[in-house]
Amino acid sequence: MTYQTTEQRGGVAAPSVFEALIGRLKGSAVAIGWTIVSVGLFALIWEFLWLVGLADPKLLPPPHVFLGNIAEQAQFFNTAQRWQIGVDPSAGPTPFQAVGITIISSTMRVLVGLFLAAVISISVGIAIRYWKMMENLTLPTITLLAPVSPVAWLPVAIFLFGIGNAPAIFMVFIALFFTMTLATITQIDSVNPNYINVARTMGATKRQIYTRVVLPAILPGLLVVLRLNLFGAWMVVLIAEATGVGYGLGQVIMLARNTFNPGLVFFTIVIIGLLGFFFDFGLRMAQRRLLYWLPKGAGALG
Incomplete structure (x- = not known):
């Protein structure tokens, strides 16, 4: 009797770890290549419009202009000094240190607000579907407040927290909480009833159904919602x-507007775009790790 190895079963040789790694690297290289081509094409069109005189360099400076004087643009990032009365600006961080501090400040607000909104909204959404009383007490209010623009909450943030990190984090949280709660409820309602019926047939309790059936079933959709809300979090902060x-990247944008500095505007936009892209x-990547049981591309957005 001849026994087949794992690699030979089914008549198809399974790829080795090295081959799988090479395939993954090739896929990543292709994705990076197309990203460079896409961004490069956009920049090339912009440069061409400047070259033929269709883009005014004073209003729409081409990439080689606002990216060519990074040191000059970096000096405008020390917006934190505005909130410190009696402090000598020359005693503060260097321009490039100020860029790093500004990026870290805005990123921290986005991540903390997004994390709080995700954890609390998913918990509330599951609780609403788990307990009928919770639904009766909270869902009408959540539905009522969901359409309210985050800008309308700005005075409330200032009244409650004053100036600093807390109001910005609150703005991110409040902008995402209501929609993410409703998205969680929608995901729960769309779970295949057959999964729940099978679990009940096997004697699963209500808690086990939610923790072992409902939560894994809604996780792919919730991660997509989380990714989409990441962009919304950047807009709100x-x-x-x-x-x-x-202070932060938003303050730099406002400074650029007040001083009529289009180069600084586009330089900051590039930073924000890169941050959003990498996050x-x-x-x-985290989604692929967590949803290891799904085929490639399933339950994902891009």
Whole structure:
């Protein structure tokens, strides 16, 4: 009798670990290549419009202009000194240190607000479907407040927390909480009833159904919602910072507007875009790790 190895079963040789790694690296290289091509094409069109005189360099400076004087743009990032009365600006951080501090400040607000909104909204959404009384007491209010623009909550944030990190984090949280709660409820309602019926047939309790059936079933959709809300979190934190609740990239944008500095505007936009891109990439990698049981591309957005 001839026994087949694991690699030979089914008549198809399974790829080795090395081959799988090479395939993954090739896939990553292709994705990175197309990213470079896409961004490069956009920049090339922009440069061409400047070259033929269709883009005014004073209003729409091409990439080689606002990216060519990084040292000059970096000196505008020390917006934290505005909140310190009697402090000599020359005693503060260097321009490049100020860029790093500004990026870290805005990123921290986004991540903390997003984390709080995700944890609390998912918990509340599951609780609403788990307990009928919870649904009766909270769902009408959540539905009522969900359409309210985050900008409308800005005075509330200032009244409650004043100036600093807290109001910006609150703005991110409040902008995402209601929609993510409703998204959680929608995901729960869309779970295949057959999964729940099978669990009941096997004697699962209500708690076991939610922890071992419902939660794994809604996790792919919730991670997609989380990725989409990451972009929304960046939008909200910039609004909060621009209106004066804290220093950060939003304050730099506002400074550029007040001083009519288009180069600084686009330089900051590039930074924000890169941050959003890399954090989204990180969430996609985490999503693939967490959803290991799904085929590639399933339950994901991009």
